[in-house]
Amino acid sequence: MTITYEWRGEVDNSALNELHAEGFGHPVGQVDWSARLQRHSLGWVCAREADRLVGFVNVAWDGGAHAFLLDTVVARPCRSNGVGSTLIRVAAEGCRAAGCAWLHADFEEHVRAFYFEACGFRETAAGLIAL
Incomplete structure (x- = not known):
């Protein structure tokens, strides 16, 4: 499997809508x-196998030092092969090049090991208000 990554x-739109639906379980x-x-967005990373979109992550930002990962998704057949962690690494490189000092990620418990172990995030205190 040869995957290319592009900041x-x-x-x-069609391919990303399909990948997003597959990854997040919605129509x-x-x-x-x-x-x-x-x-x-500050940027985003697309992962492709040949011409097929197999991974994506969006990077929103505050216009300054803080960037935020959103919509991290990898196609089922490509999971557990380093595609997700490479998406995050390429996103971090893009953020660093843009002058950001921090990259934040919110995630559900079932992907905790991915963010902490595979991607190198560390735990911080944060708050959330459901709107």
């Missing part, structure tokens, strides 16, 4: 990812 790579949406990413 701020071209996004096909395929009609999100205009291209417009959303251009408007709100």
Whole structure:
């Protein structure tokens, strides 16, 4: 399996909507990812096997020192092969090059080991308000 990774790579809305639905267990949406990413993101990373999108992570930011991972997703057949951790590494490199000092990630308990062990995050205190 040869996977390529691209910071701020071209996004096909259909392919990303399908991957997002597979990864997060919801029906395929009609999100205009291209417009959303251009408007709100510092960057994003696309992982491709040949021409097929197999991984994605979005990086939002505050315009300064803080960047935030969103929508980290890897296609089922490519999981547990380092694709996700490479997505995060490439995203961190893009954030560092943009002058960010911190990369934040929120996640559910079942992916805790991925973020802490595979990606090198450390635990911090944080708060959340459900809206």
